Amino acid sequence: MQISADKKIEMLQTMILTRKFEDALAELCKIEGKIPGMMILCTGQEAVGSGACAALEPLDVIITNHRSHNHLLAKGADPGELMAEIFCKSTGCNKGKSGTLHLAVPEVCAPCTTTVVGGSLPIAVGQAFAQQYRQQDRVTVCFFGDGAADEGSFHESLNLASLWQLPVIFVCENNLYAGAQRFDEHARVKDLAQRASAYAMPGRIVDGNDVLAVYQATMEARQSAVTGGGPTLIECKTYRCRGHGETDQQLYQPRDEIEKWQKKCPIPRLSDELVSQGLITPDGLKEMETRAGDIVDQAVRFAEESPYPLPEEALDDVFA
């Protein structure tokens, strides 16, 4: 499949924006009282969400998980409203109710970020059912990690999606760690994609640090889903370069393993390729980085200057 230069540049932009966004968060979350709660970042995994979302149409849906920032930015969520929500401010996309962990952006068809591991799968099945029920040419992409593939909800969801041939793409971001457990400490299979065969569903293995490969696999799965071919499981092999969260000291991750994977960073991998192919100039790349930095600076400023919600606003939005 030929991928246009514009599409490649779009994916690079998304990855760079995510990296800048999360690099800022990595610093900000160290400042006492700045950002409440946990901070879960995806450094090194930006290719998965950026590639998968680039293959989607605006009305396609994504359902994501606790490591969501990249997925949401890639789907087109407003960085300022996301940042303000991460700061738990009233101008955040969820008025401070969700914080960094449960960001919901229904405006860009990203209605649910769930922190219950495996929680995204049954909901994605429901979204895909609605798409099928209404005979829409749309798909739902469900993002989850390798740990979620050990939950019962994974198996129930894959079975039901396959049984009903629902237009859902299960994107497993296998970053080799579920909490402190290395992949081979929590699963006996070599590849989670193997589990697709248990549900008579195609299972694809993709280099999760190759954004173009993720894009291509998602395009193919999408094409299959909207033409009645049912769901696909795509296992994106990647690596969690940071801890589970920012307070995790990664004592269980070998130093050389981390360094090995840092060298496989998906961003220079694509930008070097685009520069060498003459699709962007080194100056153009710098400009892209500057622009992403400006967007993030502006988002942080917006979040910092925004007020907290009033305490009694806690009572709003329980019921419609």
Place this chain on the structure above:
Amino acid sequence: MQKLGLGQAVNQALREEMRRDPRVFIAGEGVGVGIHNSPMLPTDGLVEEFGPGRVKDTPVSEAAIAGLAVGAAEAGLRPVVEIMFNPFFTLASDMIVNHAAKLRYLSGGKSSFPLVVRMKSGAGFGAGCQHSHNLEAWAAHCPGLKVVMPSTPADAKGLLKSAIRDENPVVFIENMGLYFTPGPVPQEEYLTPIGKADIKRQGRDVTVVTWSSMLWVAFGAAEKLAGQGIEMEIVDLRTLTPLDKETILASVKKTGRLVVLHEATRTGGFAGEIAAVVMEDGFPSLKAPFRRVTGPDIPVPASPPLERFYIPDEEQLIAAVKEIVETGG
């Protein structure tokens, strides 16, 4: 007026709402083709009328069934899913408790989740505790859920129609014992409001708050007590959350005495919540101590004499009422 069992009334509500609104679909284990065939059952004949596209038989996958409802509701459909028995709520509860109930709040009010989870409940079938555990208090403890437990076929129909049209997740619990006792159900279109209790019997001496099948125990006790000059007022709660405090407090103000009757087990049961409401907002009305009549704190046993021992009966209610009427001034 037509006479229907509660299951038939639910069936009629489902049919009417599915005819009215193409967004309504039902899903669950055996909702299309089930292992029991009876015109008294709630989903009888629905697949024949609406087809397998809207009456979805699912695998035995409660988490997926509940998640199907959550995702489809957010996407704009009106799912009515069945979790076969109340104890299987545990298998579906992550999707109901952590997602259906919370996702609207987490979206800052942007999304809504108009779904109904129907569950069968109740002891009396010798089915034992893993099919007969009444867990309404668990659901009622989750902000974001509405919990409805009808006692009559007419209420069941009107409440289910309201639940399907509600913008919020509703847990709708049907006592199976009520499926087989026909009662009058209006033929014309009507809705019964969620969050509104109903005074099923007027009386001056004592307020009995109850719901679901226990209403009929209260009726039996009320007849016997009337013969002894004690007039019971029966408040049929119908909806646990949102709780109709006004009706409860007004009735207690009138009678000065309160007994709560429920089939579910005692400790942590919803009777405690009603007692707390009356202590907080209606204490000066009370002329006598509060009493509750509930299932004992045991799993529901299977053997008939043991199960009969579990289910609260008229004699226990009569004893509780007499105690506070005779000693409480």
